[in-house]
Amino acid sequence: MPPKAIGPYRVLETLGSGGAGTVYRALDRRSNDEVALKLLSTGGPSLDDRAARRLAREFETLADLAHPNVVKVFEAGVHAGQPYLAMELIEGLTLRHYLDVSFNDLHTPTPASRGPLAIRRTADDDFGSEDPGASDDDDASEDDGTFDLNAFAEEAPSEDLASFHGAEDDSDSDGMLVVDPRRAAPRAAPPSRPTAPKVADLNRPERMGKLKDAMLQVCEALAYIHGHGLVHRDLKPSNIMVDDDRQVRLMDFGLAKFLADDAGITADGKLVGTYRYMAPEQILGEPLDGRSDLYSLGVILYELMSGRPPFDAKTPHELWRQVLETEPPPLLALNLHGDPQLARVAHRLIRKEPDDRFQTAEEVYEALSE
Numbered sequence: 001m002p003p004k005a006i007g008p009y010r011v012l013e014t015l016g017s018g019g020a021g022t023v024y025r026a027l028d029r030r031s032n033d034e035v036a037l038k039l040l041s042t043g044g045p046s047l048d049d050r051a052a053r054r055l056a057r058e059f060e061t062l063a064d065l066a067h068p069n070v071v072k073v074f075e076a077g078v079h080a081g082q083p084y085l086a087m088e089l090i091e092g093l094t095l096r097h098y099l100d101v102s103f104n105d106l107h108t109p110t111p112a113s114r115g116p117l118a119i120r121r122t123a124d125d126d127f128g129s130e131d132p133g134a135s136d137d138d139d140a141s142e143d144d145g146t147f148d149l150n151a152f153a154e155e156a157p158s159e160d161l162a163s164f165h166g167a168e169d170d171s172d173s174d175g176m177l178v179v180d181p182r183r184a185a186p187r188a189a190p191p192s193r194p195t196a197p198k199v200a201d202l203n204r205p206e207r208m209g210k211l212k213d214a215m216l217q218v219c220e221a222l223a224y225i226h227g228h229g230l231v232h233r234d235l236k237p238s239n240i241m242v243d244d245d246r247q248v249r250l251m252d253f254g255l256a257k258f259l260a261d262d263a264g265i266t267a268d269g270k271l272v273g274t275y276r277y278m279a280p281e282q283i284l285g286e287p288l289d290g291r292s293d294l295y296s297l298g299v300i301l302y303e304l305m306s307g308r309p310p311f312d313a314k315t316p317h318e319l320w321r322q323v324l325e326t327e328p329p330p331l332l333a334l335n336l337h338g339d340p341q342l343a344r345v346a347h348r349l350i351r352k353e354p355d356d357r358f359q360t361a362e363e364v365y366e367a368l369s370e
């Protein structure tokens with residue numbers, strides 16, 4: 001049961017939960033404005049009052065940031081020992097759904113047959129089946145108690161083209177993409193499911209235009225937050241939302257900085273971030289800078305262009321091994337007619353050595369604009 005009120009906010013509904021807490025749609029009783037309210041779960045028992053207030057004060061610094069591509073943080077506070085953040089409420093889709101929906105639009109016979117779309121949550125597990133053997137995580141955590149293996153459990157172990165687009169996969173019980181039940185109906189009748197789209201469908205000009213435009217806006221957001229000395233540390237498709245005007249908002253930036261040290265390790269030894277998108281230096285617990293975010297951006301670009309992530313494994317340890325030691329398959333081998341310029345950008349972003357990547361988000365912006 002969600003709380004009825006959090007500070008001066010009346011909770012209206014739960015929008016979703018992620019690794020760091022739960023997000024509610026809430027009403028600011030002072031102004032009557034609706035906001036997105038993120039109640040952070042700090043992983044253990046409630047913080048003592050002083051610690052929670054200190055964290056909330058640090059979050060307040062995020063309220064000084066203002067950029068059209070960065071979600072606006074209004075204020076921070078403490079509720080029952082847990083810090084919360086009140087943010088601009090974005091009516092839109094996560095980047096992955098935004099691009100999937102554009103694909104589905106092209107395959108839906110009549111616009112009238114489509115129902116309203118609404119995102120309810122965005123863990124990055126929204127594009128493949130959850131590995132039923134989630135005990136992988138348990139295994140790994142026994143091997144190495146250092147890391148928070150829940151982060152891996154929140155991701156799908158793999159992404160294939162069928163699940164990438166699956167028109168009927170978007171109405172799952174998580175409620176992450178709510179569709180007209182008429183569209184969901186074929187789910188019960190597997191023979192009527194559409195065949196998996198061809199890789200070439202990923203290259204449809206409209207979709208590619210949206211992808212490139214969104215990437216440029218993410219670069220602008222990253223340039224801004226890096227310019228303010230922040231590293232996102234958890235850049236992934238569910239932390240990028242696109243509103244109805246196609247304006248991108250980067251979310252959850254900076255939270256990791258307050259919850260962890262320079263290398264992204266929390267006080268209780270957990271790694272902050274989502275494994276699939278983590279740069280090698282992040283996995284190794286080394287100090288991070290903006291180039292680690294650029295690596296994550298490269299994984300996102302690679303995956304949205306090819307329909308699968310550059311590294312794919314069933315266990316965190318295997319994933320880490322691949323990220324640290326192996327080269328990803330050439331993107332254009334997976335998608336023969338992919339945009340070569342964008343593919344080059346993706347590959348350069350996911351180089352293992354930060355020095356070998358683009359060095360700034362501005363450089364990436366320029367390369368994407370060529």
Ligand SMILES: Nc1ncnc2c1ncn2[C@@H]1O[C@H](COP(=O)(O)OP(=O)(O)OP(=O)(O)O)[C@@H](O)[C@H]1O
Pocket residue numbers: 015016017018019020021022023036071087088089090091119120121122123124154234238239251252
């Ligand atoms: N400012 C916002 N406006 C509208 N919806 C939001 C906003 N912030 C978050 N949400 C929604 O709340 C859900 C949960 O967000 P949250 O940041 O807790 O999780 P996440 O990003 O999916 O995962 P994680 O916390 O592990 O990064 C998301 O699905 C998102 O759609």
